[in-house]
Amino acid sequence: MEEATTNTNNNNNNNNNNNNNNNNRSTIINNSTTTRRSSGSGGGGGVALKSSSSELDLDRPNIEDYLPSGSSIIEPPRGKLRMRDLLDISPTLTEAAGAIVDDSFTRCFKSIPQEPWNWNIYLFPLWCCGVLVRYLILFPTRCLVLTIGWIIFLSSFIPVHFLLKHDKLRKKLERSLVEMMCSFFVASWTGVIKYHGPRPSIRPQQVFVANHTSMIDFIILEQMTAFAVIMQKHPGWVGLLQSTALESVGCIWFNRSEAKDREIVAKKLRDHVQGADNNPLLIFPEGTCVNNHYTVMFKKGAFELDCTVCPVAIKYNKIFVDAFWNSRKQSFTKHLLQLMTSWAVVCDVWYLEPQNKKPGETAIEFAERVRDIISTRAGLKKVPWDGYLKYSRPSPKHRERKQQSFAESVLQRLEEK
Numbered sequence: 001m002e003e004a005t006t007n008t009n010n011n012n013n014n015n016n017n018n019n020n021n022n023n024n025r026s027t028i029i030n031n032s033t034t035t036r037r038s039s040g041s042g043g044g045g046g047v048a049l050k051s052s053s054s055e056l057d058l059d060r061p062n063i064e065d066y067l068p069s070g071s072s073i074i075e076p077p078r079g080k081l082r083m084r085d086l087l088d089i090s091p092t093l094t095e096a097a098g099a100i101v102d103d104s105f106t107r108c109f110k111s112i113p114q115e116p117w118n119w120n121i122y123l124f125p126l127w128c129c130g131v132l133v134r135y136l137i138l139f140p141t142r143c144l145v146l147t148i149g150w151i152i153f154l155s156s157f158i159p160v161h162f163l164l165k166h167d168k169l170r171k172k173l174e175r176s177l178v179e180m181m182c183s184f185f186v187a188s189w190t191g192v193i194k195y196h197g198p199r200p201s202i203r204p205q206q207v208f209v210a211n212h213t214s215m216i217d218f219i220i221l222e223q224m225t226a227f228a229v230i231m232q233k234h235p236g237w238v239g240l241l242q243s244t245a246l247e248s249v250g251c252i253w254f255n256r257s258e259a260k261d262r263e264i265v266a267k268k269l270r271d272h273v274q275g276a277d278n279n280p281l282l283i284f285p286e287g288t289c290v291n292n293h294y295t296v297m298f299k300k301g302a303f304e305l306d307c308t309v310c311p312v313a314i315k316y317n318k319i320f321v322d323a324f325w326n327s328r329k330q331s332f333t334k335h336l337l338q339l340m341t342s343w344a345v346v347c348d349v350w351y352l353e354p355q356n357k358k359p360g361e362t363a364i365e366f367a368e369r370v371r372d373i374i375s376t377r378a379g380l381k382k383v384p385w386d387g388y389l390k391y392s393r394p395s396p397k398h399r400e401r402k403q404q405s406f407a408e409s410v411l412q413r414l415e416e417k
Contacts, residue, residue, distance in 0.1 A: 105385045108294045111324050134341050142188040142340045149184025153177055157245060168277075174248040175226035175279065181245070182223035185216075190344040193220055197351030200225045200310065204276045206354070207269075209302050210312035211374050212284035213292040214325035215332055216339070217314055220347060227282035228252065228272060230265065238332055250279050266301060273307050282312075285367065288387040291324040292316050295375045296387040298367040303357070310354045311370050313378040317346035350377050 118127035157177050164170040186193065200208060208227065210217060215238075218229050228250035233239060242253055250272060254265045272278050285298035292315065303309060316323040321342035325335045339345055352373060357366045375382050 105383065105389065108290050108296055108383060108385065108387075109288075109326065111291060111322050111326060112293065114318060114322075130343075134343065138190070138343075139341050142190070146184060146188040146340075149181055149188075153181040153184070153245075161244075161248060171248070171277075174245075178245060178249055179223055179226050182219045185219050186223055186345075189216075189339045189342070191220070192344050192346045194348045195224060195351070196349065200227075200280050200351060202277070202280060204278075205273055205307040206310055207273055207281045207283060207302055207305060207307055208310045208312055209283050209285050209298070209370060209374075211292075211295055211314055211378060211380065212286045212289055213314065213316060214289055214323050214335065216323060216325070216335075216345070217284065218282070220314070220349065221282060221312065226279050228279040229282045229284075230254065230269065231284075234332070236331075236333075269301065269305060273305050285371075286387045289325050289327065290387065291322075293381060294383050295371055295380045296383060296385045298371045300363040300367050303363040303366045303370070306357075308354045308356055309366070309370055311352040311374050311377075313350040313352060313374045315348045315350075315378040315380075317348075319346060320344045323347070348378075352377060 118124045157174065160170060160173045160177065164173070210221065215231075218227070218231070221227055222229075226249050229246075230252045231242070231254075233253040233255050234242065242251065252265060252268050252272070254262070269281070269283075272281050283302040285302050286296050287299055288296070290296055321339060321344075323339070323345060325332065330338075355366075355370055355373070357363075361369075371382065374380070
């Protein structure tokens with residue numbers, strides 16, 4: 001009887017302990033649920049949570065989405081730190097976690113849409129009228145202007161290029177015809193371009209460098225001065241135009257996938273800047289198109305030529321159209337159609353003070369100094385990224401593993417303290 005009584009008491013004690021544990025678990029779950037609701041609502045939480053949520057950026061991704069699956073369901077033992085607790089008490093950590101998920105490299109190559117303005121019944125009819133004007137009146141007129149330009153250019157360029165034997169006169173006429181054709185392109189967008197600073201002139205031992213948003217950067221600069229540009233070789237009608245008309249002004253082409261092209265291009269650059277009669281050399285040292293909000297790292301090739309570097313800053317006004325060209329999502333033909341169906345392309349171009357390499361300054365330091373000058377003038381943000389990473393970006397799974405590893409390391413260090 002005593003043993004039975006003892007066993008009965010032990011069972012009662014165990015049941016009481018289990019009930020207490022279950023109550024503790026339910027309390028933890030209720031507390032965590034209350035914390036999530038109070039932090040997610042605008043004004044349902046306490047004073048501390050309310051002040052923290054007002055400082056958080058609600059547009060940032062949730063870091064819990066990048067944690068191991070089930071981490072938000074399985075509750076840890078009492079006293080153990082959780083990621084949501086850190087986010088609730090630390091807005092700074094939320095900023096850092098959001099910056100990892102939505103990093104500055106990705107934002108450099110995204111087109112940022114403008115806020116819609118045709119949001120009510122009063123403005124929507126005006127927007128519809130604008131669409132009709134742009135597509136039924138402006139677009140056909142611009143196509144006609146561009147067609148007339150092509151007819152004049154081809155009928156003049158072909159005889160000059162193949163029949164005229166005088167080299168100096170032929171180069172001068174070809175230069176003028178290329179400038180004229182670029183002017184027709186700008187007119188087909190109703191381009192409103194403001195040029196600031198002295199117009200570039202033909203001089204030896206100088207190279208012009210500019211930030212890069214689209215291939216139309218070259219067209220906008222070319223209509224004022226016939227530059228010899230270094231550019232990626234493109235397929236289609238753009239490639240045909242590169243190998244004929246633009247070849248006549250001394251442009252240099254390369255294939256990004258060919259390693260041998262780099263040595264050949266470097267030699268051509270050195271030879272070009274030495275010629276007194278060659279057209280000014282224009283280089284886009286970023287190596288890729290950026291969305292005109294940022295500048296990525298400049299390649300050092302243009303700054304190793306031992307010549308004067310003339311910075312050019314280009315800034316587009318997005319009031320009518322975003323001039324950024326994402327070559328991965330649309331062809332250049334579609335990009336031109338987008339520009340031709342907009343109201344206008346508004347742009348400012350600054351020809352800045354020429355720069356020379358300082359004593360003891362490396363090519364990389366020289367490139368960063370020039371990038372800082374261009375970024376300041378155009379109001380662009382500098383980011384420490386190589387633009388070529390755009391063509392060899394890591395997979396999303398690799399980025400998520402890195403983000404998860406960072407979150408776990410932060411938790412581990414804070415738990416140790």
